[in-house]
Amino acid sequence: MSKKVLVIGGGDGGTIFANRLMRKVPGEVEVEVIDKSDLHWYQPGFLFVAVGEADKEDITKQRRRLYREGIRFTQAEVTEIDLDDRRVKLANGEDRVYDYLVIATGSTLYYDEIPGFREAVNHMWTFDDAKKLFEELMRFKGGRLVVGVGGLTYKCPVAPLEIAFLADEFLRVRGVREETEIKYISPLERPYPPRLLSKVMVENMEERGIEPVTYFTVDEIDPERREVRSMEGDSLKYDLLILTPPHRGADVIIRSGIGDDEGWIPVDKYFLNIKGYDDAFSVGDATALPTPKTGVVAHFQASTVADNIAYEIKGESKRVMFDGQSFCLIEMGRGVASAQVSSYFYKDAPGLIPSRVLHLAKLAMNRIYWTCILSGNI
Amino acid sequence: MTDVEPTISIDARGISCPGPLTNLIKAYRKAKNGDVIEVLATDPGFKSDVKAWIERTGNELISVTEEGGVIRALIRVTAK
Numbered sequence: 001m002s003k004k005v006l007v008i009g010g011g012d013g014g015t016i017f018a019n020r021l022m023r024k025v026p027g028e029v030e031v032e033v034i035d036k037s038d039l040h041w042y043q044p045g046f047l048f049v050a051v052g053e054a055d056k057e058d059i060t061k062q063r064r065r066l067y068r069e070g071i072r073f074t075q076a077e078v079t080e081i082d083l084d085d086r087r088v089k090l091a092n093g094e095d096r097v098y099d100y101l102v103i104a105t106g107s108t109l110y111y112d113e114i115p116g117f118r119e120a121v122n123h124m125w126t127f128d129d130a131k132k133l134f135e136e137l138m139r140f141k142g143g144r145l146v147v148g149v150g151g152l153t154y155k156c157p158v159a160p161l162e163i164a165f166l167a168d169e170f171l172r173v174r175g176v177r178e179e180t181e182i183k184y185i186s187p188l189e190r191p192y193p194p195r196l197l198s199k200v201m202v203e204n205m206e207e208r209g210i211e212p213v214t215y216f217t218v219d220e221i222d223p224e225r226r227e228v229r230s231m232e233g234d235s236l237k238y239d240l241l242i243l244t245p246p247h248r249g250a251d252v253i254i255r256s257g258i259g260d261d262e263g264w265i266p267v268d269k270y271f272l273n274i275k276g277y278d279d280a281f282s283v284g285d286a287t288a289l290p291t292p293k294t295g296v297v298a299h300f301q302a303s304t305v306a307d308n309i310a311y312e313i314k315g316e317s318k319r320v321m322f323d324g325q326s327f328c329l330i331e332m333g334r335g336v337a338s339a340q341v342s343s344y345f346y347k348d349a350p351g352l353i354p355s356r357v358l359h360l361a362k363l364a365m366n367r368i369y370w371t372c373i374l375s376g377n378i
Numbered sequence: 379m380t381d382v383e384p385t386i387s388i389d390a391r392g393i394s395c396p397g398p399l400t401n402l403i404k405a406y407r408k409a410k411n412g413d414v415i416e417v418l419a420t421d422p423g424f425k426s427d428v429k430a431w432i433e434r435t436g437n438e439l440i441s442v443t444e445e446g447g448v449i450r451a452l453i454r455v456t457a458k
Contacts, residue, residue, distance in 0.1 A: 113407075152400050152403055152404050153400070153404070187400075187403050188396045188399055188400070188403075189396070189399065189427050189430055189431070193395055193396035194395065194396075195395065195423070215430075215431065215434040215435070217403055217406075217407070231406065231407065231435070231458070232434055232435050232436075233436075233457075269392075290390075290392075290393040290394075290397045342394070344392070346394065347394065347421070347422070348394070348395065348423075349394070
């Protein structure tokens with residue numbers, strides 16, 4: 001009898017998991033993916049939308065087109081998850097039961113943590129916001145640009161640096177960079193925390209005239225006075241403000257009482273089962289693991305869980321472990337990119353010197369994502 | 379050793395940079411003056427990071443100790 005596998009969330013993690021499991025044990029599982037939207041976004045593409053180099057058709061596909069044959073996609077909102085009863089409730093009144101559950105509900109933006117954030121800040125963490133940021137950058141006539149880390153935790157650790165570099169390039173091309181002062185703010189000790197690559201990033205910031213401002217934890221923003229204030233007691237005036245919004249887990253996780261106080265799900269760091277359960281897993285941003293919240297981490301986690309469920313269904317004792325690995329290409333503008341690797345086992349994450357080849361790799365990734373990555377083949 | 383009892387505890391053992399400091403900052407956002415935050419970490423850089431953070435923020439570092447590879451920092455929130 002086939003096993004009923006339920007996947008909540010059809011982003012990177014949920015899609016890769018479903019496709020990989022179906023590839024490994026076709027005919028032995030019934031896989032259903034539930035998501036409230038039928039549209040899958042390639043989220044790293046938002047960075048390029050913000051500087052006018054990509055649009056909606058480049059970074060979206062209909063979800064139901066992304067799944068292997070046999071996988072059922074249901075467009076619905078999940079309202080409650082009961083891990084003890086192995087039951088999931090949907091907003092349309094239906095219930096689902098499962099043999100295995102994978103929660104891949106990602107992260108949500110939580111503006112309310114910082115007063116003034118919603119009114120004042122531009123960002124590119126959604127398509128609409130990325131489009132709006134592009135329009136702001138087009139309109140910008142020079143002045144004070146403050147860019148960087150707004151709240152902790154946030155998706156994609158390198159994204160604020162990437163938009164700082166790309167904004168610098170964009171404003172140069174538009175001919176208003178000379179009239180623009182760029183400050184990069186971060187609550188941490190370095191603008192780019194991993195020590196080995198930090199030096200390279202700071203050198204590039206200096207070369208481009210981007211001033212790092214560290215230990216600046218955004219406390220509140222005054223949109224009237226165009227001023228951002230820190231918990232450390234400093235303040236900066238701005239004419240354009242680009243910051244990462246604070247994130248937290250999905251509402252359904254908080255409502256169902258299975259996350260921590262920010263809604264992140266506690267899971268075993270190697271096997272990714274939700275602590276206390278052997279039939280429920282979580283992958284990607286939704287987890288409370290200290291790994292970067294990026295698609296590549298979701299990818300490796302989803303593969304680990306899919307392989308282990310497949311082994312279990314086949315009655316094999318073999319298991320694989322997630323080792324915390326991550327690999328990130330860092331777009332730096334001017335036709336170059338850098339790269340960062342990390343895992344549970346690195347004391348300090350190594351990085352690669354910026355190069356044209358890595359920039360081309362980043363562009364290639366934007367394409368192969370749809371074919372090689374989401375299919376669960378690699 | 380110190381006999382000050384923490385009011386907020388953060389276990390950041392096994393988390394590499396910038397995890398321990400990130401968790402401290404997140405706790406600090408919610409803390410009130412008078413709270414004592416305890417951070418346990420194994421990232422060797424945390425020792426210098428927390429001292430630099432204290433210097434920058436003006437809070438009080440009660441103690442930083444290390445035993446068996448685990449760094450324990452006790453911070454009294456005074457600058458909010």
